[in-house]
């Protein structure tokens with residue numbers, strides 16, 4: 001299957017000059033959805049993650065399905081002010097925004113093996129911030145899984161020391 005055929009380009013969203021990669025067209029296709037989940041989880045089987053961290057909001061779509069495949073638990077990394085208990089947080093920049101991510105302090109135990117999942121790697125600010133929160137909580141990041149990489153934004157440079165699996169690179 002050519003996953004690219006299922007990913008829709010939307011010019012000038014959410015800002016002028018950004019070509020938005022819309023994954024909803026891939027998610028609604030049963031075969032494309034299955035391929036995404038099997039290929040991302042398959043790559044990390046041997047890493048035996050205890051936890052999959054999904055990044056708000058599109059990481060919440062893929063993360064739990066990948067966690068289920070791997071026999072791992074799921075932990076959300078949420079935008080500021082959404083989690084009810086004490087959090088560890090980090091500010092970061094993305095292709096078109098400045099934001100803060102948070103994870104519950106008690107969501108990751110010392111030494112737990114963590115796979116971080118999101119739909120797309122762009123500048124890498126979001127991914128790097130998430131890894132720094134996980135590590136501040138004592139977790140070990142065993143890798144990153146993304147559907148899409150925008151290689152011209154050089155996000156990989158920010159997570160060069162990790163195992164990164166991407167399904168489609170633009």
Ligand SMILES: O=P(O)(O)OC[C@H]1O[C@H](OP(=O)(O)OP(=O)(O)O)[C@H](O)[C@@H]1O
Pocket residue numbers: 055056057058059093094095096097118119120121122123124125126127155
């Ligand atoms: O590599 P970066 O430059 O950090 O960008 C990647 C992030 O940007 C998008 O999320 P967005 O912040 O748009 O949030 P959303 O998923 O809630 O739409 C995408 O889903 C990644 O999380």
Ligand SMILES: Nc1ncnc2[nH]cnc12
Pocket residue numbers: 018019020021022094095096120122150
């Ligand atoms: N071009 C893009 N398309 C979809 N999600 C994104 N997140 C950051 N850049 C993006």
